Amino acid sequence: LLPADCSDEHRRLAVRLSFELGQAHLFEAWPPAGQRDADKTQLLAQLATLEANYPGGLAAYIGSARALLGQAVRGENALEGWTPSVPDDGVDLQPGSPEFAAFEERGLAEAAHLAFAVPAGGLGERLGFSGVKFALPSEVSTGSCVLRVYASYILALQRHVERAGGGPCRLPLAVMVSDDTVAGIQRLLDENGYFGLEPSQVTLLKQEKVAALADSEARLALKGEYEVATKPHGHGDIHFLLHSTGTAQRWAAEGRRWLYFFQDTNTLYFAHHLATLGVTAARGAAVNMVSVPRKAKEAIGAVCKLTHADGRSVVCNVEYNQLEPLLLASGHAAGDVNDASSGFSPYPGSINGLMFDLVQYAATLAATGGRIDEFINPKFSDVSRSAFKSPTRLECMMQDYVKTVPPEQTVAWTRYPLEFGYHPCKNDILSAARLSAQGIPPGCASTSEMAVYHMHATQLRLLGAEVGPPQPASYRGVAVERGPAVVLDASFAPCFSLLEPKLPSPQRVRVSARSALVVSGRDVVIEALELDGALEVTVEEGGSLRVLDLRVANRGWEFVEHTDEEQAVAEETAAIRGYRLVKHETRRIHVRAGEHLRL
Numbered sequence: 001l002l003p004a005d006c007s008d009e010h011r012r013l014a015v016r017l018s019f020e021l022g023q024a025h026l027f028e029a030w031p032p033a034g035q036r037d038a039d040k041t042q043l044l045a046q047l048a049t050l051e052a053n054y055p056g057g058l059a060a061y062i063g064s065a066r067a068l069l070g071q072a073v074r075g076e077n078a079l080e081g082w083t084p085s086v087p088d089d090g091v092d093l094q095p096g097s098p099e100f101a102a103f104e105e106r107g108l109a110e111a112a113h114l115a116f117a118v119p120a121g122g123l124g125e126r127l128g129f130s131g132v133k134f135a136l137p138s139e140v141s142t143g144s145c146v147l148r149v150y151a152s153y154i155l156a157l158q159r160h161v162e163r164a165g166g167g168p169c170r171l172p173l174a175v176m177v178s179d180d181t182v183a184g185i186q187r188l189l190d191e192n193g194y195f196g197l198e199p200s201q202v203t204l205l206k207q208e209k210v211a212a213l214a215d216s217e218a219r220l221a222l223k224g225e226y227e228v229a230t231k232p233h234g235h236g237d238i239h240f241l242l243h244s245t246g247t248a249q250r251w252a253a254e255g256r257r258w259l260y261f262f263q264d265t266n267t268l269y270f271a272h273h274l275a276t277l278g279v280t281a282a283r284g285a286a287v288n289m290v291s292v293p294r295k296a297k298e299a300i301g302a303v304c305k306l307t308h309a310d311g312r313s314v315v316c317n318v319e320y321n322q323l324e325p326l327l328l329a330s331g332h333a334a335g336d337v338n339d340a341s342s343g344f345s346p347y348p349g350s351i352n353g354l355m356f357d358l359v360q361y362a363a364t365l366a367a368t369g370g371r372i373d374e375f376i377n378p379k380f381s382d383v384s385r386s387a388f389k390s391p392t393r394l395e396c397m398m399q400d401y402v403k404t405v406p407p408e409q410t411v412a413w414t415r416y417p418l419e420f421g422y423h424p425c426k427n428d429i430l431s432a433a434r435l436s437a438q439g440i441p442p443g444c445a446s447t448s449e450m451a452v453y454h455m456h457a458t459q460l461r462l463l464g465a466e467v468g469p470p471q472p473a474s475y476r477g478v479a480v481e482r483g484p485a486v487v488l489d490a491s492f493a494p495c496f497s498l499l500e501p502k503l504p505s506p507q508r509v510r511v512s513a514r515s516a517l518v519v520s521g522r523d524v525v526i527e528a529l530e531l532d533g534a535l536e537v538t539v540e541e542g543g544s545l546r547v548l549d550l551r552v553a554n555r556g557w558e559f560v561e562h563t564d565e566e567q568a569v570a571e572e573t574a575a576i577r578g579y580r581l582v583k584h585e586t587r588r589i590h591v592r593a594g595e596h597l598r599l
């Protein structure tokens with residue numbers, strides 16, 4: 001049946017699939033050789049791609065699928081035999097404390113050896129935004145998109161390392177893209193000059209989809225006669241790609257020591273990444289999981305200690321959809337609920353900010369081929385649990401790398417307070433309003449934006465500045481905490497320790513609750529400021545500003561909730577927020593390179 005000009009590779013693959021891997025159905029309807037040869041070659045080429053894009057090839061994929069489907073058919077829980085408990089070996093860090101400062105200092109000392117990786121293959125389908133999520137404004141006061149904010153932290157760190165005498169510093173960034181996001185992310189980078197990064201610093205790793213499975217025998221699902229249906233395999237693919245492209249090994253060979261993983265919409269990951277790095281280095285951890293207080297039923301994983309009936313134990317993430325069944329199955333009759341005294345789940349939230357020891361990581365990848373524990377979530381259509389409502393597939397998660405860490409290595413976790421927590425932008429405004437009404441963090445554009453302001457305002461307060469408190473507000477049904485719109489660009493303060501010397505007399509800095517304060521530029525010192533309105537400060541590299549005593553009072557900026565009519569016609573980035581920012585009056589201070597201003 002094979003095409004006349006079939007390559008040996010394709011021939012061997014077809015034979016193996018038919019006679020060893022139970023996939024004869026793929027070729028059953030084929031007409032004799034010489035007919036539809038181009039279509040046959042196309043299917044064989046697709047199968048060869050699926051073979052190459054999975055650690056261990058299709059045999060491994062089908063083997064894992066059968067094992068996991070077997071468990072699903074028998075109705076077994078993936079975490080059968082494991083009992084969860086609240087882990088007690090983490091580090092709780094409060095920015096502003098001496099402990100935080102010490103860890104951040106340690107992190108700064110290691111910063112020259114840092115690399116970054118973000119899975120960004122997911123489309124914001126739940127969000128109501130048709131572009132790539134990297135293009136979303138992190139907040140509308142500056143309009144900086146998420147990728148610009150990430151890049152600005154990397155640039156600011158590089159500058160810090162270079163100024164500290166560390167020589168030229170380029171910290172690499174790997175971005176996992178997919179068919180859905182590759183063009184959008186490449187365009188965003190091109191149109192913005194890579195946001196100041198050098199193109200050679202940025203590696204795009206393209207995630208391929210995996211074969212969809214038609215039944216519990218793990219027969220590959222066809223889409224038409226000559227194409228296998230495919231589906232995304234999850235963010236865990238980032239490990240396979242960092243390995244199969246040689247990226248992790250190259251970075252390790254270049255002397256890089258740390259690798260920070262994070263996700264595509266929460267810029268607050270950078271509020272504490274250096275402290276996290278410090279903890280990782282101090283504890284000699286292979287992996288350090290960033291965590292935050294978690295509300296029960298919030299769609300973030302939970303850091304759990306799992307103890308097996310046979311005595312093994314592990315600290316890892318339990319995904320949000322598995323936590324409640326696991327708790328119920330292990331005797332916690334109330335399930336995933338908040339602790340009455342704290343108002344939060346007793347389990348720390350896991351937000352997929354993961355600091356890795358890169359050398360240990362590269363060694364583990366060499367042993368595992370980048371393979372990550374997988375799971376499957378079939379929706380059966382019959383009681384015999386053999387057929388599915390629609391094809392399913394194996395999936396894997398970035399944080400499940402922890403499960404492949406060799407037992408002699410350490411897995412740590414570090415928790416930060418809510419103000420420095422996790423505020424992703426994942427949900428559309430209607431879903432967000434529903435979550436809001438249930439008291440569950442809405443994880444949408446408005447809450448994410450307010451969290452950015454709140455984090456920066458909290459930094460100022462922790463230093464001793466007087467900054468007006470946030471007040472409860474609501475925009476189109478989404479409850480937010482609305483305080484002064486403070487944005488301290490990474491160029492001004494890439495981390496808390498480096499902010500401190502910029503405000504030598506913080507008790508002389510006062511920002512009213514209705515104010516907006518945007519500061520960017522490295523060489524800026526604010527001694528005394530009284531702000532009641534909007535102030536934007538930009539100091540170019542090579543210029544400097546010392547604010548000796550400045551009073552600004554103006555009409556400032558206003559977040560205006562959309563009416564129904566405005567909401568109906570608002571463009572996407574405004575519609576997902578439910579408001580627009582009206583800049584009534586702004587005091588702007590712009591200092592050019594070579595200028596040195598004292599006010």
Ligand code: UGB
Binds near residue numbers: 264301422
């Ligand atoms: N992503 C990919 O790059 N490829 C994929 O195939 C899928 C996703 P979601 P999820 O803290 O917010 C995760 O969809 O999977 C990228 C954690 O598992 O936003 O629901 C995508 O672009 C969970 O434990 O999240 O849940 C994005 O950057 C919890 O930490 C990232 O992967 C939760 O995130 C996450 O994808 C959270």
